[in-house]
Amino acid sequence: MITVLRLGHRPGRDPRVTTHVTLTARAFGADKVLVSTKDPVLERTVRAVVTKFGGSFEVETGVQWRRVIETWRGPVVHLTMYGEALDAVLPKIPPGEDLLLVVGATKVPRDVYDLATFNVAVGNQPHSEVAALAVFLDRFLAGKELTRTFAGRIGIVPSKRGKTVVESESSHRNR
Amino acid sequence: MITVLRLGHRPGRDPRVTTHVTLTARAFGADKVLVSTKDPVLERTVRAVVTKFGGSFEVETGVQWRRVIETWRGPVVHLTMYGEALDAVLPKIPPGEDLLLVVGATKVPRDVYDLATFNVAVGNQPHSEVAALAVFLDRFLAGKELTRTFAGRIGIVPSKRGKTVVESESSHRNR
Numbered sequence: 001m002i003t004v005l006r007l008g009h010r011p012g013r014d015p016r017v018t019t020h021v022t023l024t025a026r027a028f029g030a031d032k033v034l035v036s037t038k039d040p041v042l043e044r045t046v047r048a049v050v051t052k053f054g055g056s057f058e059v060e061t062g063v064q065w066r067r068v069i070e071t072w073r074g075p076v077v078h079l080t081m082y083g084e085a086l087d088a089v090l091p092k093i094p095p096g097e098d099l100l101l102v103v104g105a106t107k108v109p110r111d112v113y114d115l116a117t118f119n120v121a122v123g124n125q126p127h128s129e130v131a132a133l134a135v136f137l138d139r140f141l142a143g144k145e146l147t148r149t150f151a152g153r154i155g156i157v158p159s160k161r162g163k164t165v166v167e168s169e170s171s172h173r174n175r
Numbered sequence: 176m177i178t179v180l181r182l183g184h185r186p187g188r189d190p191r192v193t194t195h196v197t198l199t200a201r202a203f204g205a206d207k208v209l210v211s212t213k214d215p216v217l218e219r220t221v222r223a224v225v226t227k228f229g230g231s232f233e234v235e236t237g238v239q240w241r242r243v244i245e246t247w248r249g250p251v252v253h254l255t256m257y258g259e260a261l262d263a264v265l266p267k268i269p270p271g272e273d274l275l276l277v278v279g280a281t282k283v284p285r286d287v288y289d290l291a292t293f294n295v296a297v298g299n300q301p302h303s304e305v306a307a308l309a310v311f312l313d314r315f316l317a318g319k320e321l322t323r324t325f326a327g328r329i330g331i332v333p334s335k336r337g338k339t340v341v342e343s344e345s346s347h348r349n350r
Contacts, residue, residue: 020303027302127202128195134306
């Protein structure tokens with residue numbers, strides 16, 4: 001099981017990046033996202049996507065991040081541009097254990113660096129926690145997450161041009 | 176050369192996602208970002224990062240997206256959840272040609288699907304253009320982009336704990 005812990009989310013101010021973090025977690029194979037700030041709007045948005053597109057993904061906001069990290073049973077991986085190279089750390093992460101992936105916004109409390117089992121850099125350049133999360137999961141799960149089926153009410157059928165959407169009533173729409 | 180064309184950016188309303196797109200493009204091996212809406216603030220933000228962290232990355236806002244796509248010499252890849260599977264398309268993209276990667280926000284004009292050489296889905300689930308861009312580039316460049324050096328005024332040294340920043344005056348700071 002893979003859980004993502006999102007730090008530094010500011011509801012109202014920049015809702016979209018945390019939405020991107022959460023939907024990326026879901027699409028790339030994580031099972032749950034915990035957000036350190038309470039945000040009912042974010043919860044509703046994500047649950048609406050899950051209802052529509054399927055899967056058993058969970059979201060919980062307003063969690064105590066320190067308690068989550070300190071009581072976690074399994075490796076805690078903090079994604080940061082200051083960390084060790086992804087290639088160097090990946091083989092060290094024990095497989096089959098519950099993984100906690102910590103992603104921050106601009107400022108992450110110093111304690112997180114000490115509490116994490118691994119501080120991992122997806123490149124040592126400034127970019128985006130969304131990008132770091134996606135590439136970490138893609139590499140960690142060896143690309144297999146992209147071929148998972150979610151069996152939702154709505155499904156997308158890969159298409160060369162346009163949009164092919166299948167609804168669970170088996171009605172085909174080509175828009 | 177790899178250029179990213181960003182559509183649907185709304186300055187002021189959601190500046191951060193386009194900043195994430197742009198910095199992700201730079202960190203994951205693209206050479207330039209074109210944004211279809213004029214945004215001097217975004218340009219300044221990105222240029223400040225380039226000045227500090229190095230490389231020759233360029234950003235240009237207020238471009239005519241249709242003209243860019245129509246006059247492009249080389250493959251045009253539109254990243255969309257409705258497209259063909261990434262694994263299926265990657266081997267078809269001719270190497271060594273100038274690549275234009277198109278990423279949208281919520282709504283992308285229908286014409287883009289027709290004008291693109293390939294419509295590519297990084298998974299057929301809703302997530303994030305930042306994630307799609309990062310994973311596409313990581314797969315397209317076979318992970319080599321993460322080990323590139325940018326030779327900037329500021330450099331990050333991979334570290335197990337904390338932050339090791341090197342400045343070009345060779346002064347080491349461990350914060």
